[in-house]
Structure formats: C-alpha cells, structure tokens
Amino acid sequence: MSGAAATPAARLAALRAALAAAGVDGFLVPRADEHLGEYVPPSAERLAWLTGFTGSAGLAVVLADRAALFTDGRYTLQAAQQTDPALWERRHLTEEPPQDWLKRHAAGRRIGYDPWLHPEPQLARFEAAGVTLVPLEPNPLDQVWSDRPAPPASPVVPHPLAYAGAPSGEKREAAAAALREAGEAACVLSDPASIAWLLNIRGADVPYTPLPLCFALLRDDGAVELFLDPARLDGEARAWLGNDVAVRPRAELPAALDALGGRRVRVDAEATPAWFARRLRAAGAEVRAGEDPCRLPRACKNAVEQAGARAAHRRDAVALARFLAWFAEAAPRGGETEMSAAERLLAFRAAAPEFRGESFPAISGAGEHGAIVHYRVTPESDRPIRADECYLIDSGAQYPDGTTDVTRTLWTGPGAPPEALRERATRVLKGHIALATLRFPQGVAGPHLDAIARRALWDAGLDYDHGTGHGVGSYLSVHEGPAAFSRAAKPVPLRAGMILSDEPGFYAPGAYGIRLENLLLVREAEIPGAAKPFLEFETLTLAPFDRRLIAPRLLTPGERAWLDAYHARVAEEVAPLLDAATAAWLRAACAPIGD
Template identity: 50%
Template sequence: MSTYEARLQALREQLKRDRLDGFVVPLTDEHMSEYVGAYAQRLAWLTGFQGSAGTAVVLPEEAAIFIDGRYTLQVREQVDPKHWAYVSVPETSVSDWLGEHAANGARIGYDPWLHTRAWVEAATSALAEKGAELVAVDTNPVDAVWPDRPEPSRARLVVQPDEFTGKNSAEKRAEIGDWLAAKKADAVVLSALDSIAWTFNVRGKDVERTPVALAYALVNRDGTADLFVQPEKIGEDVAKHLGNAVRLHDRAEFPKALAGFAGKRVAVDPERAVAAIFERLEKGGAQTIQLRDPAVLAKALKNPVEIAGHQAAQARDGAAIVRFLHWLSIAAPKGGLTEMSAAAKLRAFRDETGVLEDLSFDTISAAGPNAAIPHYRVTDESSLPITMNGIYLVDSGGQYRDGTTDITRTVIVGEPTPEMRDRFTRVLKGHIAIATALFPKGTRGQQIDAFARRPLWEAGLDYAHGTGHGVGSYLSVHEGPARIATFGGGDEPLAAGMILSNEPGYYKGGEYGIRIENLVLVVPKDVPGAEREMLGFETLTFAPIDRRLIAADMLTEKERAWLDAYHAQVVEKIGPQLEGEVRAWLEEACRPL
C-alpha cells in the first residue's frame, strides 16, 4: 500500500470513529491564506498534491480532488487516479459535487476554522436536497491521523520601519477607526495575515515565502487594538513599536475574546474571515456587519515611499536576473544543467545582493514539457535536464524589505521552431497590449484582460490563468483586491498606486510553455483632449526579453517601438550595476530589433 493510500485509509477510519460519512479538506489555514505554514498543509499530506490551490473531499467509497485550470496537468502527475477523481473548478463546485455524491442522510464534516460562511451555506443547501447535513467538527480529523504534523512556527515578529512603509501604524489604525465610525461599527476583525502585518507595520517568518506572522487582530473605533499572537513571538522591540494603544494577548485567547462584544456592531470580512469567527461573535451577542477588511484596498494603493522602495527592489532584482540569464546563456548549451540546478543558481544571484529576505514564491524553473504546467513546482523527482533546442521558463521573485518582486522570462536554448516563435510573439503582443493600455478611471481588470488574449485568440489559442494579480510591499506576491482576469476578482476597479503583474502565456501540453511577466504600476495618464480621467501602466520590471524567440515581422511598428524603448530602459536602469562580460551581454541582448 502506498503512503498516500494508507493516509486516505487512515482518514476514513477516523471518520468512522467520529461518526462522519465524509470530510472536506481545503488548502488553506485559519486566516484563509493562499500560502500556508507547514502545519496547515493538510491537502498535500493527504493527497501528494503540491499546488497552491485545491480542495479534497473524502467519502466512504470515493474521493475527489478539486483544482482549477492551472493544475490540470500537475494534479495528474502528483495524485493517484486509482484513489482520487479529478474535478475541475469552477465548472463543478465542491458544494455541487457533494450534493450529487453524498449518500442520503450522510453527515459530512468540515472544520469551521477553514471555510467561509458563504461556503458553509452553499454546502449546507446542496446537502439538504439529499437529506444530508454539514457537521462542524471541534477537532480536524486529518490532524488526528497526521502523526508527525509540524508545529506552527515560533519565529519572532520583526518591525517594518516607517522608512519602508511611508505611514506609521497609529495613523493606519486611526484611519480604520474613522472608517468604523463612518460604518457605525464599534470594531473590525482582521484575520488576513497580510492585513495584520500591514496595519501594525510588522512582519514575520511563519509562512514560507510570505513575511507574515500567525495572529488575529481586533481594531476599535478609537484606533486602539487587540493583537492576538503567541507571547514568545513578541520581543521588546516589537512591544515598544506597537505601544500602549495595542493590547497583546495569546493567540489561543482569540476565540474567547469574540464572545465579548454583546450589543456591539462588529465588521467582519466574509471573504477573509472563517465561518467560526462569525459564529463566535453572534453567539456572544454581537451584531456582525459583512464588510471588506478596510486594510485590503488601503494596502493595495501604494504610497510614494512604497513605490520608491519597490522601484529600488526591482532594479536590484533585475540585476540578479540579468546575471542569471547571462550565466544561463553560457552554461545551458554546454549541457548538464537541470531545472533544480538552474533554480539554485538564480537563488544564489539574488542572495549576492546581501539583502534578500526570502524568495516571494517557490521558483518555477521549467524545461520543455514542464514549462507547459503554469504553476509547476520543481522537485528532485520532477527535475528535467535543460536541453538544446528547447524552451526554458523561469518564473521567480524575491522578498526584500523595500519591495516584493515577480518576473517570468522564457528563453530558448539553441534554435526555436517557427511555431515557438509564432506563439512567443503572440504572447509578447498581448503583453505589450497591457503595458500600453489606456483606460478611464473606474475600469475593471476584467475589461482589459482580453487585450492580452486577442493575439492568441486570432490563432484559436488561449491560456487558463489570469493575466495579472496584485503584488504587496514586502508582503504577499498575490495581493488583492484587483486582478486582470475575467474571473476571480477581476471586477475591482483599477486605481492609481496599485501594482499588478502583466503575464500572458501559452502552453502546449507535453511540449513547452511560454510566459512573459513584468510588474506594472497603475498611474494617471495625460491624454490630450480626454473627457475622462485616464489611467495606464508604468512598467516596473527590467530584464531582457529573448529576441531570438521573436518573429519581428508579426509586430506592428508601435509594438517594435515599445520593445526597443523597453530594452533601452533595461540598459539604462540595470547596466550601471553590471560590468565586463555581463554588461556587454546585456547590451547585445537589448539592442533594437
């Protein structure tokens, strides 16, 4: 019996002991985080799936894993089809599947600290049609059968100085207090880890790749706050930084504290707060008001200090990328390189900056067919050699105290095929369409998403992921609320100060993948004769785009002009940090088409 088969069997036996006929296992934590600490990696432990989004459902005789289009290939490589059915979302929701597959009268368990209230309501409704019920558990049955489950991190919090934030924590809390007064609310629950880190100007090391600390917070109308975090994680420097207006409590006391708001109006974010938070507040006599966490938009609208820090981080990171691409141009044709060794070398170039805190996500180092998996994660077992006449895609980023970076470059080792050039150029045309887009204030990301897809659509092609996501300031590399996408958050108006990615792609299953990603800043644009307030993008990421993969005759004059101007900026911003052979290579890589 395989390891994962044994784990599935152990969970089923535990469910019998718990008098449950099924259980739902999402990939998240008590804070609805996208990236979670090792202690919360229940889905990976149970199934072997290493992606960053997914859910499993275990019933007595069948089990299913739910993934989106990014993981269609990956899930088949990592999860055994003998024991798991693959279900694509959003085509089929977990709730709908449960409604079809749960037995009449079944008791389906869920952990109320790992699901939103909306999910609970949808699943309850779907099961009710079968005479089945959704049952909240006090103890997660996966934890009961996971013998070596890691402990939550005990790393200490660190202060994020005002020189990087541009606004102190007292000012941020006062603004939240004003927001509460306007909403006629007494307090707000902050449960999203990046919102807490941003509001209190602290960072942590509790989640790999995202500098946040495991905590909860309650901010009151008067600007005071209660922060719930393990006591040993708070040093004297952090306590002094937080000051007397922030009362400190053990994280374990948070559920009990929610019962102390009888007769009060408490704002709770229905997307970011778990169902258990609502239940505890309401049982304690509080009136909950469903409103978006006030830090979400404020955090996304970067101030001048944050923008300047991000530009500095991008310039530093860009130089590391160029050193890597130069090294790759010499080492790859000689043979012997693998996805793993290339990723390690890129990490080394970033480490040489002397100020890298962490990567911003696990590097996607992908050769040939692995590049066709959009969110591929290289392992010792999956690592392929980087071979001649093949495509190599590297999507990576760094966490620096002054900014978070995210860049993808696709390069050819040897000679590309005409098809590769065609597909790469279509992706480039889409990338340029976003980079040069002008749009009136109030435009949503979903309205411009098609700009990037049109060159692919004209050839009957597409890609199964969004075109852009928000990026934090030494915070999460995937930050809401805005996205450039036709789904999942693409309806947030784009506003000046937001930083997003611009990353169209193309993926040919089993053969190769292409993606070109820069980060862009939403800025006001002066359009002569405009009758509306106009916005556009300023590109923040600077590294060469592989000219060998471009079919120049497919580009318009304006597109060629954009690319030549962009490459000139790369030399201007990155060149002074380089010398000798690397500088000469950069100038050659960036010469006009």
C-alpha cells in the first residue's frame, strides 16, 4: 500500500490487519518518537499518517471494531476538522482519559504498544484499565507505512561557549555529582535537549528545534557515552566533545545497558521510553526513578544565556516592529491572507544574519481561525484577512543566543472594534500584567501562579482551556520543562534564570481568539525589609500591544502605569534600531495609553 495515496480508511484497515496478524486486539498510537519529544521528525509522525491529525500532542487507540483519537483542549477544533468522524471518535484527553475509554471498550483484551514510544508510568495507567499490554517490535504501523521517510541524520555541530556560557566538563561534573550523592552509577539520557545542553552541541534533526536525535549514558565520574552514528561528527565536532565523551553507534546501546547489570541506574520514568528500564532490569540492574539531572540546570539559564536571551529578543523586536508597522498599513487595504502575513513576518526575521529558523510553526489565525488555539494555516485552510476583525499571530524564532516566542492579537480596521471585544481583550491584558508584575517568595511553583493570570477573566465568567505559560530553552526547545504556569503542571519551584511565557487568552469559537504573550525571566527581587527571599520577573519580549483593543477604563492605575512604562521601554530600546518610518510608527504605537 502506498502511504501517500492510501485513504485514511485504507490506512486504518491496513493497521488492523497487521494487528490481527500479531495476535492483539488493539494498538496504542501516541504522537511521539523514541525521545518522547514534542517536535518529531517526519519518520515519527505516525499519528498524523494514520489519522490526519497534525497537532503536537495526542493519542489514538485502535480496536478491531472502533477507534478513538484523544487530544487536549488546544486541539479540539483542529481534531474535528482533520479527522473523519466515521473512522475516529474524538475524545478530550483530560475529561475522558484513554484509560477510561479502554476500561469501557477493551477490558480483558490484548492491546499492543511500541515500548520505544511510551514511558512506563503511562503504560501503568493503561494496565490499570484492565487490559493486557503486549510490547510489539517492530512497530506494526511502521510495517504498513510503506513510504515512511528515512530517519534524520543531520551533522552534529558545536554550541560555542560564547552562547552556552559554561563548558561541558563543568556541566557533566555537576550532573555526575548528583549521581554520586544518590549512590547511582549511571543515568540514562533519552531527551536530546538534555544531551545537547550537557555536551554543548546542536543539530537539525527535527523541525524548529536545533537538536541531534541521540541517546546517552552519563556515568558517575562525568564520562558520557553518546549513541548516534559517528559519521555525523566531523573532526571539529569530535574534538569539541573531548576524550571523556565516547561516540558509539546506536546499535551498541543494548549491550551498553546490559553491561550495567548489578549497578544502580537512574531513569527519568516519565520522560524515558519504557524499553530502557525493562532492558536494564532484564540485565540485573537496579533501576532508580529520578529526574534527568540536566533538566533543572538546563532551565536555569546562566548569566551568558540570560544576556543572550535579551540580545535575541531585541533582535526579534526589530522584526516584530517592522511586521506590526507593515500590518497596520496593509490590513485595512485588504489583499493579505493568513499565509502571506506569516510569510511576511518570517521574511522580516530572516533579514537578521543570526536568524536560524522559526521556533515553531507560526499560528496565523484571522477571525474564527484565531479561536483554534494551535491553528496551523495550510494552503487549504488559508483565508483572507478581512476588514474589521481580529487577527492572532503567535510566532517565534531561533537564534544562537536565544529562543523567542511572542503573541499579539491585532485589530484589522479600519473601523473600531466592538466594545465587548475590547473588554475581553483588556481582561486578557490585565491577566498578563498581573503575572508579569508579580513578586513571590522562593519555593512558589508555576501551578500556584496560574490563577493570577485568570482572575480578570474569571470575574466576568470567562476562562481559557490551556496553561498560562511554559518554559523556554536557550537555543533549544520553545517548550521546555520542568516549570510551567499551568494547573496540570508539576509543582516545580521557580528559580532565578528560568524563562517562561506569560500568555493568557480568550477564545470565542467560530468568531475570534485573543492571546497576549511575552517571555519572562525569573530573577531575584530586592524588597527592603523582606522576611525571606523573593523572586520577580523581567519581561524579555519587546513589542507593543494593539491599543485599539484596550479599554483604558478597565485598567487600574497600576496596570496603566505598567503598560505605559513597558511601551516606553519598547520605544526606547527598539526605535533606534529601525528605519525612520518604522521608528515613527513604533513611537506612536507606544505612546501613553490615554483614556
């Protein structure tokens, strides 16, 4: 069967035939690769190939007589648009978890899974539904995906100290010390972002994130075994890694794990494919559950990375100002579409020599498309940007010194926006300001702060179905753990050096979407007389908010002062970097808000 030509029904039928041949009653298809990351190479887009759903998170469960696709609130509308209801039941990932669905429809049945695509805790939740899980290697879906793309193999390149700020040896010793303190001989590293950070390397194996896909074993003496094709490293990259990093072909990974028999080995259970722990146990190793020792240090940017983030955002601000000035003139004229606007912003960013690519696919949604939280415009869905409607643009860039992510909601004009829309947009802005201006004691975690950005919306009986913010990497993933502003996030205390997004929103399905996003850097707060250490945020993003969507009467004096000061800072830092016409537009857009 040709994977390109087959219909969704034919693909589902082919998978069911493969499952019957394997002797199982069903199969789990996550949106994941062997590293359980958000962005995956084309060779791992199994969920999209099978269902047509292209979102960044989801899970399909295929039985002989029915099949369901589970997505979260970001993708409810997208899943409905991209999948055939005759083939797929659409379910909410949190309101009706897959394990509940399995309990109702598959209890007592044998359900297959690929042990490289699921962490052990997830499998335990499925087993609790009363099904018998059966590991299948090779993956039966891969067997019927006849034109599956080849796995990526981009060159591994050094990430210079001018951007990284700390040598790999220093990072490896700190991580190894954590292992020694815990009495562990080694740690499995399956997250390529951790490996890239630890070894100060980058690659281009997945879209939008400069990663080389690989695995590693970190030893308690700081030595590392890096598992990927050695041909991907030239002489410079090999010398950059040094003598304490051994590069081995991926095929040697099973034997390396077997050699750890009788030793204590750390595995980050939630972030590591189940295959690893099961292989280690079979070899006689003691598997210790523990967090990836690179994850928290990676999130706490050092002084060099913080300075790089500021430089990257100033550079990005130039492109944003040029785009916003262009949009203010072009939108009322008409003739632009969601795709043409996104392409114009990309072109402005690409004018910077340091630009390395987008940090995620731009969300360019006009009118009703803005209400789809993670809308991705395609040639089929592209529509004109019309007069007198909302346009939401959520985008970001990768630079070697930092990663950006910014959202602005714009009014196209030429008329004035409805007052009800201005009120809702202002409530979103109030929530954004409430979080950006917050001071809080050390030890407070992201889930404790999520509600602060929602209060102004809650006061009016409104809400949004996504987290308020996520961590952001340093020339790494735009979505980085372990901290996040979300009710569903783990309560990881915020620490100085973390970078997180502040992006409350409101969405009226079929009409419009509003989201306002800046990136925030956590820093120590100096509060005279404070009884304990406090933290606060430094706003990194530099771009004006659309004043036409702001109702000043709803802002408190403190909120108005913050907005005016923020806009004054944007004009002061960015206008000198622009041509005269764009600088004049920016200064006008950043004038005091007035009444």
